[in-house]
Amino acid sequence: MLRKTYTEDWLVISYRTRAAASWRCSECGADKSLARNELHVHHRNQNPQDNNPNNLIVLCKGCHDTAHERLHQRYSDVIKASAWGK
Numbered sequence: 831m832l833r834k835t836y837t838e839d840w841l842v843i844s845y846r847t848r849a850a851a852s853w854r855c856s857e858c859g860a861d862k863s864l865a866r867n868e869l870h871v872h873h874r875n876q877n878p879q880d881n882n883p884n885n886l887i888v889l890c891k892g893c894h895d896t897a898h899e900r901l902h903q904r905y906s907d908v909i910k911a912s913a914w915g916k
């Protein structure tokens with residue numbers, strides 16, 4: 831079965847990454863220190879196995895949604911350009 835999963839130490843990495851960012855969104859700067867579950871750690875390359883600090887970005891829920899919409903947009907642009915671009 832092919833399944834993208836978070837690594838076993840993800841909760842620790844996620845916590846450390848958000849703590850290092852002072853529980854603030856790196857996109858809009860929202861302080862989520864009192865609402866920590868609204869602060870997410872996003873994998874830039876969409877690979878939850880890749881916990882390289884360069885691949886991780888701390889985003890609030892809203893900015894995280896936006897980031898994924900952008901990724902979707904880019905993806906559909908690629909599909910349009912390759913498969914149905916003519």
Ligand SMILES: [Zn+2]
Pocket residue numbers: 855856857858859860889890891892893894
């Ligand atoms: Zn934000």
Ligand SMILES: [Zn+2]
Pocket residue numbers: 871872873894898
């Ligand atoms: Zn994400």
